Amino acid sequence: MNDQPLILVTNDDGITSKGIRSLVEVAKKFGRVCVVAPDKPQSGMGHAVSIHGILRVVPQPIFGEGIEAYATSGTPVDCVKLGIAQILKRKPDLVLSGVNHGSNSATNILYSGTMSAAVEGAMEGVPSIGFSLLDYAADADFDATMVYAEKLVRQVLNDPQLPENFCLNVNIPKGRPEDIKGIRFCRQAAAFWDDWFDHRQDPTGKDYFWLTGEFKNHDKGTDTDEYALENGYISAVPVQYDLTAYHNLKHLSQWELQ
Amino acid sequence: MNDQPLILVTNDDGITSKGIRSLVEVAKKFGRVCVVAPDKPQSGMGHAVSIHGILRVVPQPIFGEGIEAYATSGTPVDCVKLGIAQILKRKPDLVLSGVNHGSNSATNILYSGTMSAAVEGAMEGVPSIGFSLLDYAADADFDATMVYAEKLVRQVLNDPQLPENFCLNVNIPKGRPEDIKGIRFCRQAAAFWDDWFDHRQDPTGKDYFWLTGEFKNHDKGTDTDEYALENGYISAVPVQYDLTAYHNLKHLSQWELQ
Numbered sequence: 311m312n313d314q315p316l317i318l319v320t321n322d323d324g325i326t327s328k329g330i331r332s333l334v335e336v337a338k339k340f341g342r343v344c345v346v347a348p349d350k351p352q353s354g355m356g357h358a359v360s361i362h363g364i365l366r367v368v369p370q371p372i373f374g375e376g377i378e379a380y381a382t383s384g385t386p387v388d389c390v391k392l393g394i395a396q397i398l399k400r401k402p403d404l405v406l407s408g409v410n411h412g413s414n415s416a417t418n419i420l421y422s423g424t425m426s427a428a429v430e431g432a433m434e435g436v437p438s439i440g441f442s443l444l445d446y447a448a449d450a451d452f453d454a455t456m457v458y459a460e461k462l463v464r465q466v467l468n469d470p471q472l473p474e475n476f477c478l479n480v481n482i483p484k485g486r487p488e489d490i491k492g493i494r495f496c497r498q499a500a501a502f503w504d505d506w507f508d509h510r511q512d513p514t515g516k517d518y519f520w521l522t523g524e525f526k527n528h529d530k531g532t533d534t535d536e537y538a539l540e541n542g543y544i545s546a547v548p549v550q551y552d553l554t555a556y557h558n559l560k561h562l563s564q565w566e567l568q
Numbered sequence: 569m570n571d572q573p574l575i576l577v578t579n580d581d582g583i584t585s586k587g588i589r590s591l592v593e594v595a596k597k598f599g600r601v602c603v604v605a606p607d608k609p610q611s612g613m614g615h616a617v618s619i620h621g622i623l624r625v626v627p628q629p630i631f632g633e634g635i636e637a638y639a640t641s642g643t644p645v646d647c648v649k650l651g652i653a654q655i656l657k658r659k660p661d662l663v664l665s666g667v668n669h670g671s672n673s674a675t676n677i678l679y680s681g682t683m684s685a686a687v688e689g690a691m692e693g694v695p696s697i698g699f700s701l702l703d704y705a706a707d708a709d710f711d712a713t714m715v716y717a718e719k720l721v722r723q724v725l726n727d728p729q730l731p732e733n734f735c736l737n738v739n740i741p742k743g744r745p746e747d748i749k750g751i752r753f754c755r756q757a758a759a760f761w762d763d764w765f766d767h768r769q770d771p772t773g774k775d776y777f778w779l780t781g782e783f784k785n786h787d788k789g790t791d792t793d794e795y796a797l798e799n800g801y802i803s804a805v806p807v808q809y810d811l812t813a814y815h816n817l818k819h820l821s822q823w824e825l826q
Contacts, residue, residue: 351620353619353620354616354617354618354619354620355614355616356613356614356615356616356617356645356684357614357615357678357679357684358612358613358614358615358616358643358679359612359614359679359779360612360779361611361612361679361779362609362611362612364768364776364777364778365765365776365777365778365779366774366775366776366777367775367777385616387614387679388779391763391765391779392765392777394763395763395764395765395781396764396765396767396777417691417809419811420615420684420687420691420809420811421615421616421617421619421645426614426615426678429678429811433675433678433760434760458825461825462825465823465825469823471819473813473815473816473819476816477813479811492825493825495817495820495821495823497810497812497814497817498810498811498812500810502691502692505649505652505653506653506654507623507649507650507653507654509654510622516624517624517625518622518623518624519622519623519624519625519650519654520622520623521617521618521619521623521646521649523653546820547811547812548812548813548814548816548817548820549811549812549813550811550812550813550815550816551675551678551811552755552756552758553677553678553687553737553756553805553807553808553809553811554755554756554805554806554807554808555731555735555806555807555808556755556806557731557808558731558734558806558808559753559755559806561729561731562753562804562806563753565723565727565753567716567719567720567723567750567751
């Protein structure tokens with residue numbers, strides 16, 4: 311044991327993705343790294359947790375010397391729970407999730423396995439950051455992400471007044487480090503998916519559907535993550551998990567139901 | 569076509585569960601009902617959505633005459649998306665989710681397929697209510713739930729000033745209707761799972777794990793859902809989906825990162 315920070319790294323694209331490798335490269339500059347990540351892609355899994363199925367955990371030492379790493383059959387949130395309660399058997403100093411191949415801005419945070427893993431870390435009292443690059447390509451260029459992830463990790467690990475249950479949703483525009491204008495701290499935009507379904511037939515003539523759609527930003531604010539990203543900035547939204555609509559409690563108190 | 573409200577009903581325990589049947593019984597008193605629900609249990613699926621797999625939709629007319637019903641291979645959130653974008657091809661007047669067999673109070677809302685379906689409804693601009701009974705039994709007694717669900721559905725459908733993107737997380741204590749003290753509108757308690765894993769070996773000697781744990785309420789407030797439920801009331805938490813931690817934005821603005 312030493313005083314090095316202990317950093318748990320996970321993602322939702324799977325342990326063999328390029329994005330998590332970039333994040334491990336950053337994390338290992340700061341302390342001891344333990345990777346617990348899905349053994350297959352788990353994008354769009356939200357805050358799903360395996361309550362009706364078993365979990366497998368297999369050592370997967372693919373990140374080089376000194377990096378403990380495990381592939382699990384579970385969801386990203388399962389990985390955080392397994393990492394803390396079963397593998398490390400203590401709370402790490404930081405949870406890092408990602409780098410996701412694709413955006414998790416605005417309401418995408420709700421569908422995102424990457425961000426749900428970070429939220430789970432915060433719920434367990436561990437400062438957590440989720441990173442997502444606006445590039446879905448398997449061989450995306452993570453150089454800019456690594457530059458700014460290092461700045462953010464250093465800040466979080468060294469901030470003596472870090473807020474409790476701290477969580478950050480960081481999205482990085484596509485581009486080289488020199489193209490990035492900086493980091494903007496902002497709110498989640500009111501931007502949503504306009505869904506539709508591609509209706510097809512399988513070789514036996516049975517119907518099936520693919521979910522597809524278009525992401526639409528209805529939010530005109532200049533203080534949102536969508537605005538920051540559209541203008542060449544990295545967006546960083548502080549995240550919390552109390553879903554109470556406090557602004558509606560007064561209205562409800564007027565209902566006469568008893 | 570007529571002026572009857574159109575009500576989309578879903579759940580996460582699957583289309584054949586007793587809980588959804590109770591909710592359909594309530595819904596059909598108010599208008600045209602369309603059920604779109606998972607073909608198998610999908611508990612703990614959170615806001616998961618099928619972005620990398622196909623979806624099947626099969627008519628399942630098991631709720632009696634006049635009730636359109638479909639079983640899908642998807643998650644609860646998929647069901648809401650399929651219901652609105654593919655099956656109904658328009659927004660219903662109300663989304664009802666549940667009745668879940670088991671509690672979705674406090675932070676359980678994040679893991680809950682039942683509540684994530686309701687949140688998805690609200691995100692699509694449809695007033696939504698999720699119902700959960702504090703009884704995991706397959707043959708649980710839903711009488712009290714049905715009495716109060718009817719009161720709440722009537723109120724929501726008839727409230728001329730219902731807040732936009734309205735969503736409600738309703739949990740009902742176990743017991744007969746006469747045992748319930750009433751409905752309390754409250755906030756989400758800061759109560760969390762203390763996780764652990766049951767470590768077992770399969771017949772070939774390979775390790776596997778079951779997620780288990782204990783739900784602990786650290787919140788001393790008397791305005792929470794946990795407090796209401798412990799004291800014999802139905803809890804009703806108004807829900808929103810902006811996860812921005814606005815209270816942390818000021819602190820972050822002091823970081824010097826560029």
